[in-house]
Structures are given as structure tokens and as C-alpha cells.
Amino acid sequence: MKVTRELLREIRNDLPMKLTITRLGQHGPIGKHSDGFFRFQCPFCKELRATVNPKNNLAHCFSCGENVNNIDLMMLQGHDFLPAVKILGNWLDQYRRDLSDGRSTA
Numbered sequence: 204m205k206v207t208r209e210l211l212r213e214i215r216n217d218l219p220m221k222l223t224i225t226r227l228g229q230h231g232p233i234g235k236h237s238d239g240f241f242r243f244q245c246p247f248c249k250e251l252r253a254t255v256n257p258k259n260n261l262a263h264c265f266s267c268g269e270n271v272n273n274i275d276l277m278m279l280q281g282h283d284f285l286p287a288v289k290i291l292g293n294w295l296d297q298y299r300r301d302l303s304d305g306r307s308t309a
């Protein structure tokens with residue numbers, strides 16, 4: 204996998220954060236749907252107020268004000284940048300395959 208600017212953009216904007224958090228399972232933050240938004244436990248302040256913006260798939264914490272994307276989330280789990288990008292790139296491929304098969308995992 205070649206790490207391009209375009210790939211990084213797609214990982215941040217096109218791979219649903221909910222899917223990343225679901226995949227992380229017990230290693231990742233807890234999340235829930237409320238008021239039409241997906242929210243998860245902020246890795247910085249631990250409040251359940253990191254909220255994914257459906258327009259750009261980026262999360263903003265309404266408690267501490269931090270912003271988090273998919274790559275940040277993986278790195279906060281202890282992954283280095285390149286391994287994080289590779290894992291997310293694979294999940295993005297799989298997500299797109301599922302979409303084109305008419306299945307949704309998100």
C-alpha cells in the first residue's frame with residue numbers, strides 16, 4: 204500500500220469513525236448513537252462527548268475541545284503512524300467492498 208496524501212484524506216474522511224471504533228472493540232473507546240450523532244469516549248478527557256461530524260467524519264469533543272480523526276485514534280491506541288495507516292487502509296478497502304456488495308458493516 205502506497206501512502207499518498209489522497210489515501211490519508213480518504214482514511215480521515217471516508218472510513219466511518221464508528222467502524223474504526225467497532226473494529227477496535229474492547230481496545231477502543233466506548234461509543235453510542237444519540238440525537239442522530241455517533242459519540243464516543245474522548246481519549247483526552249474521557250467524557251462521552253467526542254461527536255462525529257457526519258459531513259467530514261471528524262470528531263470534536265464538546266467537553267475539552269480536542270479534535271480526533273481515525274489516524275489520531277489509532278495512534279492514541281499505541282500504533283505508530285505507518286502501521287496505523289496500513290490497518291485503516293485495509294479497513295477502508297473492506298468497507299468499500301462491503302458497500303459495493305450491498306452489505307454495510309457500519
Ligand SMILES: [Zn+2]
Binds near residue numbers: 246253265266267269
Ligand atoms: Zn474531550
